[in-house]
Amino acid sequence: MSLFERLKADAGPQWSDYTRHEFVQQLGAGTLPLSCFKHYLVQDYLFLIQFARAYALGVYKSPSVADMRQSLDGVKAILDDELDLHVEMCRSWGMERDMIEEAPEDTPTMAYTRFVLDAGMAGDLLDLQAALAPCVIGYAEIGARLAAEGCDTDGNPYARWIREYASEGYQELAKGFIAWLDGTAGQTLTEHRYPRVLSIFEKACRLESDFWQMGLNAQD
Amino acid sequence: MSLFERLKADAGPQWSDYTRHEFVQQLGAGTLPLSCFKHYLVQDYLFLIQFARAYALGVYKSPSVADMRQSLDGVKAILDDELDLHVEMCRSWGMERDMIEEAPEDTPTMAYTRFVLDAGMAGDLLDLQAALAPCVIGYAEIGARLAAEGCDTDGNPYARWIREYASEGYQELAKGFIAWLDGTAGQTLTEHRYPRVLSIFEKACRLESDFWQMGLNAQD
Amino acid sequence: MSLFERLKADAGPQWSDYTRHEFVQQLGAGTLPLSCFKHYLVQDYLFLIQFARAYALGVYKSPSVADMRQSLDGVKAILDDELDLHVEMCRSWGMERDMIEEAPEDTPTMAYTRFVLDAGMAGDLLDLQAALAPCVIGYAEIGARLAAEGCDTDGNPYARWIREYASEGYQELAKGFIAWLDGTAGQTLTEHRYPRVLSIFEKACRLESDFWQMGLNAQD
Amino acid sequence: MSLFERLKADAGPQWSDYTRHEFVQQLGAGTLPLSCFKHYLVQDYLFLIQFARAYALGVYKSPSVADMRQSLDGVKAILDDELDLHVEMCRSWGMERDMIEEAPEDTPTMAYTRFVLDAGMAGDLLDLQAALAPCVIGYAEIGARLAAEGCDTDGNPYARWIREYASEGYQELAKGFIAWLDGTAGQTLTEHRYPRVLSIFEKACRLESDFWQMGLNAQD
Numbered sequence: 001m002s003l004f005e006r007l008k009a010d011a012g013p014q015w016s017d018y019t020r021h022e023f024v025q026q027l028g029a030g031t032l033p034l035s036c037f038k039h040y041l042v043q044d045y046l047f048l049i050q051f052a053r054a055y056a057l058g059v060y061k062s063p064s065v066a067d068m069r070q071s072l073d074g075v076k077a078i079l080d081d082e083l084d085l086h087v088e089m090c091r092s093w094g095m096e097r098d099m100i101e102e103a104p105e106d107t108p109t110m111a112y113t114r115f116v117l118d119a120g121m122a123g124d125l126l127d128l129q130a131a132l133a134p135c136v137i138g139y140a141e142i143g144a145r146l147a148a149e150g151c152d153t154d155g156n157p158y159a160r161w162i163r164e165y166a167s168e169g170y171q172e173l174a175k176g177f178i179a180w181l182d183g184t185a186g187q188t189l190t191e192h193r194y195p196r197v198l199s200i201f202e203k204a205c206r207l208e209s210d211f212w213q214m215g216l217n218a219q220d
Numbered sequence: 221m222s223l224f225e226r227l228k229a230d231a232g233p234q235w236s237d238y239t240r241h242e243f244v245q246q247l248g249a250g251t252l253p254l255s256c257f258k259h260y261l262v263q264d265y266l267f268l269i270q271f272a273r274a275y276a277l278g279v280y281k282s283p284s285v286a287d288m289r290q291s292l293d294g295v296k297a298i299l300d301d302e303l304d305l306h307v308e309m310c311r312s313w314g315m316e317r318d319m320i321e322e323a324p325e326d327t328p329t330m331a332y333t334r335f336v337l338d339a340g341m342a343g344d345l346l347d348l349q350a351a352l353a354p355c356v357i358g359y360a361e362i363g364a365r366l367a368a369e370g371c372d373t374d375g376n377p378y379a380r381w382i383r384e385y386a387s388e389g390y391q392e393l394a395k396g397f398i399a400w401l402d403g404t405a406g407q408t409l410t411e412h413r414y415p416r417v418l419s420i421f422e423k424a425c426r427l428e429s430d431f432w433q434m435g436l437n438a439q440d
Numbered sequence: 441m442s443l444f445e446r447l448k449a450d451a452g453p454q455w456s457d458y459t460r461h462e463f464v465q466q467l468g469a470g471t472l473p474l475s476c477f478k479h480y481l482v483q484d485y486l487f488l489i490q491f492a493r494a495y496a497l498g499v500y501k502s503p504s505v506a507d508m509r510q511s512l513d514g515v516k517a518i519l520d521d522e523l524d525l526h527v528e529m530c531r532s533w534g535m536e537r538d539m540i541e542e543a544p545e546d547t548p549t550m551a552y553t554r555f556v557l558d559a560g561m562a563g564d565l566l567d568l569q570a571a572l573a574p575c576v577i578g579y580a581e582i583g584a585r586l587a588a589e590g591c592d593t594d595g596n597p598y599a600r601w602i603r604e605y606a607s608e609g610y611q612e613l614a615k616g617f618i619a620w621l622d623g624t625a626g627q628t629l630t631e632h633r634y635p636r637v638l639s640i641f642e643k644a645c646r647l648e649s650d651f652w653q654m655g656l657n658a659q660d
Numbered sequence: 661m662s663l664f665e666r667l668k669a670d671a672g673p674q675w676s677d678y679t680r681h682e683f684v685q686q687l688g689a690g691t692l693p694l695s696c697f698k699h700y701l702v703q704d705y706l707f708l709i710q711f712a713r714a715y716a717l718g719v720y721k722s723p724s725v726a727d728m729r730q731s732l733d734g735v736k737a738i739l740d741d742e743l744d745l746h747v748e749m750c751r752s753w754g755m756e757r758d759m760i761e762e763a764p765e766d767t768p769t770m771a772y773t774r775f776v777l778d779a780g781m782a783g784d785l786l787d788l789q790a791a792l793a794p795c796v797i798g799y800a801e802i803g804a805r806l807a808a809e810g811c812d813t814d815g816n817p818y819a820r821w822i823r824e825y826a827s828e829g830y831q832e833l834a835k836g837f838i839a840w841l842d843g844t845a846g847q848t849l850t851e852h853r854y855p856r857v858l859s860i861f862e863k864a865c866r867l868e869s870d871f872w873q874m875g876l877n878a879q880d
Contacts, residue, residue: 279716
């Protein structure tokens with residue numbers, strides 16, 4: 001069993017709460033209030049900036065050039081592509097770049113991102129990966145499930161979001177992350193250490209749920 | 221005007237929301253539900269462990285031996301004294317050490333502490349101090365005010381808490397911190413940089429308010 | 441006067457010792473023993489890996505997305521291009537990738553790179569830039585001078601090295617770095633702080649000289 | 661076999677080069693030129709300041725309060741005691757505090773200390789401990805051996821140094837460090853990871869040898 005499969009099984013309730021959060025269900029059904037989605041999207045932009053810092057930390061913490069390159073791909077994906085995509089998506093919902101960049105970070109945004117950064121700085125690459133995993137892999141699982149359930153129809157105002165994370169490109173990225181995580185675990189994970197890694201993973205899942213909840217709370 | 225006075229003035233609403241939060245008012249009036257206080261106290265224990273890490277980071281980041289010693293005092297205060305005091309205070313309210321140490325960290329606890337740690341790691345000593353300041357100095361201001369208002373009478377179940385932070389020892393510690401912060405600012409603060417330092421301070425105030433609110437939300 | 445010009449003037453002897461080191465003079469004259477150059481080249485490969493980590497640290501430490509992108513360019517330049525160029529250059533002198541990657545780091549290599557990483561982690565972005573500056577900018581100055589002196593003739597076995605650093609591409613990169621450094625200084629440098637920044641710059645120059653000397657000492 | 665015993669065995673030549681370095685032998689025989697010892701002592705003072713930062717990093721990186729306290733002991737030992745002892749020892753050889761604090765750091769001093777700090781920051785607590793180990797434990801072994809060989813007689817001008825590290829207090833401190841290292845290894849060491857930990861230990865031994873050599877090179 002891969003480390004990811006084991007973490008997901010042992011953090012079953014937290015994983016389920018996160019990946020099947022009411023925000024996700026309403027997004028899939030197309031019933032999510034637009035104000036909730038817009039609030040989420042802006043916070044997700046601020047979130048991504050911190051995630052780029054976390055991947056950069058991965059480059060700093062990598063014990064090999066191959067690991068450095070894997071982390072670098074994460075930084076590039078965000079700084080070279082995703083931020084612009086987000087701005088574009090925001091614009092299609094009527095929000096300008098300034099509004100996004102000057103929005104204050106909500107507590108759940110700070111909580112999750114700074115937790116990842118600190119877990120990674122205090123520990124080693126495996127700790128950082130465990131903290132990043134729920135976001136990277138969870139979004140792929142959510143996207144794939146919603147697409148499989150047929151939620152990405154043109155009638156759903158959030159179809160584009162679903163298609164993005166259900167896309168082959170994103171699915172491959174998540175698979176690559178799982179392989180990278182498992183590779184690191186194969187080198188550095190011990191049974192004594194496992195509970196600590198699980199704790200990081202569980203906390204990150206919980207902080208993801210809080211992030212969705214922040215979106216849901218933004219109903220006008 | 222000292223940097224602290226300036227920050228407090230410019231972050232007026234955030235400082236006021238934090239230091240006069242409903243949790244604080246009810247604590248002063250003795251009307252705070254015990255369940256709220258107990259929840260706060262346990263989370264504050266977990267908070268202190270992270271704050272000891274933040275002061276240790278201060279030792280690492282200090283540009284002089286004098287700064288290292290100042291930061292070290294913060295680590296010692298927590299690891300040598302405050303944690304035990306907290307356990308003792310918790311015990312007087314019927315909570316055992318195990319209950320405290322095994323309690324899961326709430327989101328607001330993680331948000332504030334990891335924000336401080338990351339702001340300090342990403343920036344320099346001044347950034348770290350600006351992130352620590354609301355906690356260290358705010359508690360002194362709250363304690364002094366509640367004591368001045370006569371809230372620390374024996375009839376108030378939270379009198380001990382108020383006396384602790386109104387005590388000469390704690391007031392001196394906070395004054396020392398203000399002097400240390402101002403000393404660092406005198407060396408490294410520019411007007412261009414000030415908005416960033418203010419932003420760190422404001423966020424930390426906001427995260428303190430969220431921390432009180434977490435306590436208030438824990439009403440049975 | 442730009443910060444770089446000021447640093448270079450105030451660290452005059454260290455800058456001169458570094459940029460006009462005997463290793464450099466012999467390289468320009470084409471009289472440098474091949475064993476010295478090969479030793480240098482292998483250590484420079486190991487050096488670059490650590491410099492990629494330092495630029496990644498710059499992404500982590502950047503206060504704005506624009507700064508993050510500037511730092512990211514440094515990481516990309518090394519991991520996407522320079523390492524391969526180095527391997528190719530080494531191969532043209534008969535060294536295989538394995539020989540390079542498995543070579544032990546010499547003390548001067550560790551001294552310079554770890555000094556940069558620690559100065560950057562302990563301080564803020566300006567401290568990191570000041571530690572990186574002698575390498576980035578010094579190589580451009582050395583390359584331009586040697587080319588201007590006509591050292592990059594086909595008769596010089598080290599002409600390719602000189603042309604690389606005299607090239608318009610590298611000269612532009614160095615100019616961009618100076619502008620970036622000055623931009624950060626414009627926001628965060630105070631007169632009180634200047635001596636600390638100068639000290640970082642001077643130490644980095646000295647550690648560069650030690651790095652050249654390591655090459656010179658490798659004469660068969 | 662404890663991790664330390666294993667590391668010492670596998671890094672046999674590096675350990676022997678370090679603990680039986682010519683500087684150490686001459687110090688034991690009392691024939692070490694005073695200029696060498698004085699140069700070493702001043703650099704060791706600057707070294708200790710960085711080691712206090714490294715132990716503080718240990719507090720930051722500790723996964724438990726018990727580990728935090730163990731690291732804190734290291735910070736306290738240096739900042740509360742050893743620095744003053746060093747100044748006093750220097751004074752007995754005619755060097756004033758100013759001379760010591762304003763002395764420039766030599767390359768080997770920077771190399772070793774910044775290597776430790778970066779290895780610890782990039783990795784986890786075990787990596788930091790492996791980097792610290794040669795210094796903490798090696799000095800105890802050297803002190804004990806020289807004392808057992810009768811080198812700490814009153815006729816030896818360096819007897820005080822030998823007695824300090826042969827003392828029961830220091831021997832206990834080193835034993836405590838070994839136990840702490842082994843405790844961490846018991847939780848987080850895997851066979852796949854062992855070569856990386858060994859590499860850190862070997863490099864640290866080599867950098868210790870370079871540190872002794874720096875002293876030896878300071879002969880008038």
